[in-house]
Amino acid sequence: MVLRKKIIEEVRPFIGTDVVKVITGIRRCGKSVLMSQIRDVIVSEIDKKASVFYLDLDDEANARYLKAGVLFKELTSILDKCPNRKTYVFLDEVHDMEGWEKTVNSIRKRKNADVYITGSNSKLLSGELATYLTGRYVEFSLTPFSYQEFLEASGSSNTDEAFRRYLEFGGMPFLSELGYRANPSIRYLRDVYGAILLKDVVRRKAIRDVDLLERIVRFVMTETGHVFSARRIVDFLKNEQCVTAPSTVLNYLKACEEAFLLRKVEREDLIGKRVLSVDEKYYAADTGLRNANVAASLQRDIDQLLETVVFAEMVRRGYNVTIGRVKEKEVDFVCEKGNGRLYVQVAYLMPTAETRNREFSALMSVPDQYEKVVLSMDRFDFSSSGIKHRYLPDFLLESRE
Numbered sequence: 001m002v003l004r005k006k007i008i009e010e011v012r013p014f015i016g017t018d019v020v021k022v023i024t025g026i027r028r029c030g031k032s033v034l035m036s037q038i039r040d041v042i043v044s045e046i047d048k049k050a051s052v053f054y055l056d057l058d059d060e061a062n063a064r065y066l067k068a069g070v071l072f073k074e075l076t077s078i079l080d081k082c083p084n085r086k087t088y089v090f091l092d093e094v095h096d097m098e099g100w101e102k103t104v105n106s107i108r109k110r111k112n113a114d115v116y117i118t119g120s121n122s123k124l125l126s127g128e129l130a131t132y133l134t135g136r137y138v139e140f141s142l143t144p145f146s147y148q149e150f151l152e153a154s155g156s157s158n159t160d161e162a163f164r165r166y167l168e169f170g171g172m173p174f175l176s177e178l179g180y181r182a183n184p185s186i187r188y189l190r191d192v193y194g195a196i197l198l199k200d201v202v203r204r205k206a207i208r209d210v211d212l213l214e215r216i217v218r219f220v221m222t223e224t225g226h227v228f229s230a231r232r233i234v235d236f237l238k239n240e241q242c243v244t245a246p247s248t249v250l251n252y253l254k255a256c257e258e259a260f261l262l263r264k265v266e267r268e269d270l271i272g273k274r275v276l277s278v279d280e281k282y283y284a285a286d287t288g289l290r291n292a293n294v295a296a297s298l299q300r301d302i303d304q305l306l307e308t309v310v311f312a313e314m315v316r317r318g319y320n321v322t323i324g325r326v327k328e329k330e331v332d333f334v335c336e337k338g339n340g341r342l343y344v345q346v347a348y349l350m351p352t353a354e355t356r357n358r359e360f361s362a363l364m365s366v367p368d369q370y371e372k373v374v375l376s377m378d379r380f381d382f383s384s385s386g387i388k389h390r391y392l393p394d395f396l397l398e399s400r401e
Helices: 005-014 031-046 060-066 070-081 100-108 124-133 147-154 160-169 173-178 182-205 210-222 230-239 246-258 287-293 302-316 353-364 392-396
Strands: 020-024 051-056 087-092 113-119 137-141 262-269 274-284 320-326 329-337 340-346 371-376 388-391
Touching (some): 005 031, 005 137, 020 031, 031 051, 031 087, 060 070, 070 087, 070 100, 100 124, 147 173, 147 392, 160 287, 173 182, 182 246, 182 287, 210 230, 210 246, 210 287, 246 262, 262 302, 274 287, 274 302, 287 302, 302 320, 302 329, 329 353, 353 371
Parallel strands (some): 020 113, 051 087, 087 113, 262 320
Antiparallel strands (some): 262 274, 329 340
């Protein structure tokens, strides 16, 4: 089992405090395991006499708790029995329970309760929760394994073969139990993808045209990292004898964002300091989920896959990430955190001076002195003109706080 050290350290200062700890992330990314790891930290390091209540609300055996008021009565009874001892309450996949917001808020108010919840939908666990808790919660976003965690889970060293497998199969934690074998891994990833669409998109948004949703998601997954518009998707579907409107496309994509399946990235003009409203980019949450469900080719799609893992890593490191444009040139990622900024350009290989000039020139056009780096699969160091060049897998293993 891989210890999710980074996020556990983020949670640690809030253990025992009067805020609900909310852990969000795509289905099957390891939220339940993270909960058990946090529980272990509490019992072994912080409060060895802790009373712990854990409930998986996605388990059919616990279906009775989904009805409004049932869980509240149970928790109230438990807390009343131990008024002078802290009870750590862990509620997994809480969003399917009726009136869960009121239950969580009421339990949080008890001085002997410390509440942790997980969910697979960003809207439910941000917008509505904020209304009920009025700032009395803190959210932690969990993602599939980073490359570092993948290496730890697979027992691999940082080799070309290990990185190839990471690009192909992604970072869903359960794959380590399958030994990253191709056929069972692909089958599992397809099942996860189907569950996300059915439970976290179709059911929650009451989507009737499931075929249209699947077509739209397949298109975006195929084009991950490419610039396109809702109108382009409409035109593509029209060619397939499927008529829809741009507003429907955008609504379906928004639902997929809320389920953490896709992530939209804004584009900004680095000269004019404004967000560009024409065209946009989406990235798949995980390369494995993407590859298992579209007609993928590692060789053909290598640029898209490299961009996807770099984007995910920068988000994982706490950066706000956008796409930059300087006149006719595009900077792959503009990464901001606090008062700092980092510009990142991603390429597969740069075998010629012409290729290197193309990748470096976009960064050279940026009119400020923040750090700039080009990432590629070249092992030779091409750093020049104040712009760093890094071997991409090594960059993914760096610690940047």
